Amino acid sequence: GDSVTQMEGPVTLSEEAFLTINCTYTATGYPSLFWYVQYPGEGLQLLLKATKADDKGSNKGFEATYRKETTSFHLEKGSVQVSDSAVYFCALSDLGGNKLVFGAGTILRVKS
Amino acid sequence: KAGVTQTPRYLIKTRGQQVTLSCSPISGHRSVSWYQQTPGQGLQFLFEYFSETQRNKGNFPGRFSGRQFSNSRSEMNVSTLELGDSALYLCASRPTSGGNAEQFFGPGTRLTVL
Numbered sequence: 166g167d168s169v170t171q172m173e174g175p176v177t178l179s180e181e182a183f184l185t186i187n188c189t190y191t192a193t194g195y196p197s198l199f200w201y202v203q204y205p206g207e208g209l210q211l212l213l214k215a216t217k218a219d220d221k222g223s224n225k226g227f228e229a230t231y232r233k234e235t236t237s238f239h240l241e242k243g244s245v246q247v248s249d250s251a252v253y254f255c256a257l258s259d260l261g262g263n264k265l266v267f268g269a270g271t272i273l274r275v276k277s
Numbered sequence: 278k279a280g281v282t283q284t285p286r287y288l289i290k291t292r293g294q295q296v297t298l299s300c301s302p303i304s305g306h307r308s309v310s311w312y313q314q315t316p317g318q319g320l321q322f323l324f325e326y327f328s329e330t331q332r333n334k335g336n337f338p339g340r341f342s343g344r345q346f347s348n349s350r351s352e353m354n355v356s357t358l359e360l361g362d363s364a365l366y367l368c369a370s371r372p373t374s375g376g377n378a379e380q381f382f383g384p385g386t387r388l389t390v391l
Contacts (some may be wrong), residue, residue, distance in 0.1 A: 195378045208281070208367055208382035216377050244381075254320065262376045264310065264331045267320035 167192040171255045171268035177247050184242040186271045188229075188255035196257040198222075198231055198238040199265070203252045212240075212253070245270065245275045278303055281370050283381035289389045295356040302370030306330075310380060311343060314365040323341045323366075325372035326351050353383050355388075363390045377390040 172187040190198065197216045201209040213222030218233035227242045238255060255268040282301045290296050302309050310333075311323040320336040326345035343353040349370075357361055365387050369380040 201382075206384070208384045209369075210382070212381050214377075214379070231360065254322075255340075258377060260377070263374070264335070265312075265324040265380065269319045274354070 167266045169255050169257055169258050169268035171271055175272035176266040177275055178245050179224055179254060180277050181244045184245045185195050186240040186253055188238045188268060189236050190257050194259055194260050195245055196250055196259060199227055201255045201256060247275045247277050249273060250275045281368055281381055283368050283383040283386050285386060287387050289391060290358050291391050292358055292360060294358050295354060296358060296388060297352050297354045298366055300351045300368030300383060303381055306370035306372050307349050308371045308374045309345060310369045311353050312367045314367060332374050356391045360390050364388060
């Protein structure tokens, strides 16, 4: 079945450091790919998405490119802030868009 | 527009009891999905309702059930609670079922089973 694998955390960075969170997937066909963020005590918020190969999703300084050849969707940000501390989930939408399949989540801690 | 609301936010039950959680989707959204989030299993899809009909179901036992009302509000029920049912239950809504439409998540209901 479909699955998403993302790097284990926690990832601890200093403010203004470069961020990469790796995400790879296994799926039938070409799913849509998403990054969601969860702040403490809150639900999930969509951070960015890409619906086809080579698409780049971007939002709030975060970027991720849909790489079909490596089945990857790595999240990057050039300069993290303390306010970016949260849990980040990579996800795919199964064929037909019937449900989201999530990775295990990566905790990001940014220190000032 | 108001976001997805879930009630209650916190719930404590004992083993063997049953529980009902409620979700009110964003106005105009007709699809409601439920997910279970636990430290061990992560985020897992429970089911989706669209126009009062269950459209998709995840791999959960029959103790987990749901329904949707004509105003698109949804409830999920867990009967004969087990310790392992302790989790954050998230509800998500979107305008329609299927496709790539963004799912908007509520804050969740944290269920603790003692």
